Amino acid sequence: MSTVDIGVEKVDKDRKKYTKCSARLDTESMAIEIYCRSGLIFKKSVRIARVTLSPIDLYRYAEKGVILSEGVTIYFNRSSADQLLSYIKQYISRKGLECLSRHVEEISRAIEKRGEITKYIEEINKNPREKILELAERFGLQLISDPGSNPLEKIHSIFIEELKTLTLDAISRAPKCPEVPQKSIDRVLRIFASLTDLQDSVYRRESYDVIMKIVSSIEDQIGGFIDDEKKKIAESLSRRDLVEITKALIDVIRNSINRNIQYIISKDLS
Amino acid sequence: MAEDLLQKILNIPRPSPVLEECSVVVVGDIENINVPRCYLHRIALGDKWVTSASATIVPNIEGGLWLDYIRKYGDILGSKLRLLLIEMSRHKIYVVDASKPYSPLVLSHSPVGREDSVVVLIMPGKGSSVFEKSSSYASYEIARRRAGGVILIDRDRFSNLYGFTGERVLKQRGLEARIVEIILQSLERVMGFISINRRIGVRRYVVAALIGASTAVYGDIYNSFRVLEKCVSWGFEDPSSIYRASSILTIFRAPKTLYEDMLASYTKYLGSFQELLSHEGVYVEYGSRLGLYDLVALLGFPEIEAPDHIVQGHRSLEIVNPDLRIDEVVS
Numbered sequence: 374m375s376t377v378d379i380g381v382e383k384v385d386k387d388r389k390k391y392t393k394c395s396a397r398l399d400t401e402s403m404a405i406e407i408y409c410r411s412g413l414i415f416k417k418s419v420r421i422a423r424v425t426l427s428p429i430d431l432y433r434y435a436e437k438g439v440i441l442s443e444g445v446t447i448y449f450n451r452s453s454a455d456q457l458l459s460y461i462k463q464y465i466s467r468k469g470l471e472c473l474s475r476h477v478e479e480i481s482r483a484i485e486k487r488g489e490i491t492k493y494i495e496e497i498n499k500n501p502r503e504k505i506l507e508l509a510e511r512f513g514l515q516l517i518s519d520p521g522s523n524p525l526e527k528i529h530s531i532f533i534e535e536l537k538t539l540t541l542d543a544i545s546r547a548p549k550c551p552e553v554p555q556k557s558i559d560r561v562l563r564i565f566a567s568l569t570d571l572q573d574s575v576y577r578r579e580s581y582d583v584i585m586k587i588v589s590s591i592e593d594q595i596g597g598f599i600d601d602e603k604k605k606i607a608e609s610l611s612r613r614d615l616v617e618i619t620k621a622l623i624d625v626i627r628n629s630i631n632r633n634i635q636y637i638i639s640k641d642l643s
Numbered sequence: 644m645a646e647d648l649l650q651k652i653l654n655i656p657r658p659s660p661v662l663e664e665c666s667v668v669v670v671g672d673i674e675n676i677n678v679p680r681c682y683l684h685r686i687a688l689g690d691k692w693v694t695s696a697s698a699t700i701v702p703n704i705e706g707g708l709w710l711d712y713i714r715k716y717g718d719i720l721g722s723k724l725r726l727l728l729i730e731m732s733r734h735k736i737y738v739v740d741a742s743k744p745y746s747p748l749v750l751s752h753s754p755v756g757r758e759d760s761v762v763v764l765i766m767p768g769k770g771s772s773v774f775e776k777s778s779s780y781a782s783y784e785i786a787r788r789r790a791g792g793v794i795l796i797d798r799d800r801f802s803n804l805y806g807f808t809g810e811r812v813l814k815q816r817g818l819e820a821r822i823v824e825i826i827l828q829s830l831e832r833v834m835g836f837i838s839i840n841r842r843i844g845v846r847r848y849v850v851a852a853l854i855g856a857s858t859a860v861y862g863d864i865y866n867s868f869r870v871l872e873k874c875v876s877w878g879f880e881d882p883s884s885i886y887r888a889s890s891i892l893t894i895f896r897a898p899k900t901l902y903e904d905m906l907a908s909y910t911k912y913l914g915s916f917q918e919l920l921s922h923e924g925v926y927v928e929y930g931s932r933l934g935l936y937d938l939v940a941l942l943g944f945p946e947i948e949a950p951d952h953i954v955q956g957h958r959s960l961e962i963v964n965p966d967l968r969i970d971e972v973v974s
Contacts, residue, residue, distance in 0.1 A: 483652055490655055494655065498660045498661075501728060502726070502727050506695065509726055518726050520722075520725070523730075528658060536652060536655065537653055540652050562647075566647060
């Protein structure tokens with residue numbers, strides 16, 4: 374456990390006012406204990422309250438310089454509030470990174486699978502019969518070749534079903550992340566949604582400019598790519614291999630989230 | 644947002660291959676056919692099932708009759724052929740050696756439609772076994788009931804005919820394959836002709852072909868049209884029966900210099916047909932070193948019976964194997 378003491382201007386509790394107080398912040402759990410000097414002679418420092426709020430609520434209060442929780446009101450001056458805010462930001466970024474990374478890991482699997490499937494569909498378009506026979510080996514002849522239905526439609530629905538199971542599983546396994554603003558989680562999901570646009574655009578053999586517009590929108594959402602990442606994206610795009618492009622983009626997104634987590638979360642907290 | 648993402652992930656493109664307009668399925672002992680714009684698939688017999696994009700091997704049934712193949716392999720062959728997307732081709736052509744025990748299996752379990760399929764059925768000669776005759780009879784009956792048109796070729800009739808390409812002499816199977824190639828090269832026109840003929844009740848065809856003719860041999864081009872009656876793929880009891888055809892499509896492959904003569908001779912030749920309801924001529928420019936030309940005519944009839952020797956062969960086998968009834972296979 375690691376704690377820091379932060380100055381407090383005053384505390385109101387049970388209609389009493391305390392002035393000589395400090396807040397002891399547990400940087401691991403974001404719990405705050407309020408200690409105030411009390412007693413006529415010895416003026417011992419005693420704990421008068423313990424505040425456990427969600428980091429996001431705590432952040433919102435700290436921004437205003439006043440924390441309200443279960444009958445306790447804690448007033449901070451601006452500099453103490455900023456000190457507290459900085460610890461909360463660090464905490465949220467640390468926890469957010471862990472949590473968003475797990476989100477990215479889970480959802481990446483579904484997006485990677487989508488890339489593989491889309492690439493396979495590309496191959497079916499080029500060599501339909503070879504690929505259909507290959508799939509019949511994999512899934513079983515009867516499943517693909519159903520009297521009265523088109524094998525291409527069957528394959529499409531098998532792919533969707535496969536992807537649905539994987540994605541629902543990924544979504545259900547992705548952590549809830551109460552420490553992270555919902556906006557940040559949505560932002561990550563939106564980035565992945567843009568990745569599906571990119572996959573579709575590559576599949577449709579759209580122009581480089583169209584594809585780069587989607588890459589730029591991902592870059593904007595994530596807070597910028599560094600040169601190495603841009604190079605990696607350009608290289609993968611030049612090969613036009615959907616699996617490679619997807620993997621490269623996911624890798625870049627993962628790195629960018631690591632690098633820009635503070636930026637992402639601060640943006641979504643404010 | 645998670646729901647939106649799920650929808651986006653699941654919205655994958657549909658496979659949309661650009662398929663050939665026509666599929667040609669070659670069954671049995673037939674020489675290589677070159678059909679550049681069509682999907683070509685061969686079906687033959689072997690030790691075990693093998694299916695690739697270009698061929699299907701049906702496992703041999705030791706001592707099996709055609710009905711055994713249908714009973715044992717009908718469903719599986721149907722499933723395998725569905726994977727090859729033959730169904731999606733606008734035109735389906737089956738070039739079938741009718742004598743093989745698995746030919747009725749292919750014809751009964753392939754996507755053969757009345758509107759879009761033609762079967763070129765190659766019947767064995769008189770010297771074939773009762774098993775081959777029974778398979779041929781079954782193939783003939785199934786094709787007759789399922790396909791939009793059946794083009795009949797009797798192997799006996801082609802045994803004394805030759806063709807010439809300018810480089811090589813074509814005999815029997817080589818000649819068969821060449822004729823089929825020429826027909827398939829004008830597929831759109833042939834299918835249109837067969838389709839319109841169905842409206843007038845014409846569904847069976849025989850072929851008359853002169854491959855590698857030359858004015859040096861026949862003199863007047865009209866003479867080569869007259870010679871066609873000797874080069875018919877089917878043994879009618881009365882050879883003049885061909886002039887009772889209800890329809891005729893003639894493909895002329897000739898150098899441009901012969902076009903005018905061809906047309907005039909063709910018009911004159913049509914006068915020999917007394918009961919003609921429809922006719923069509925297709926000119927294909929063809930240049931050869933020796934100035935050769937080909938004439939391939941499809942003669943259409945409402946019905947053409949299977950040859951007696953084929954029917955008798957089948958009946959003799961049916962007596963001891965009463966199961967061999969076509970009606971149980973195709974209604």
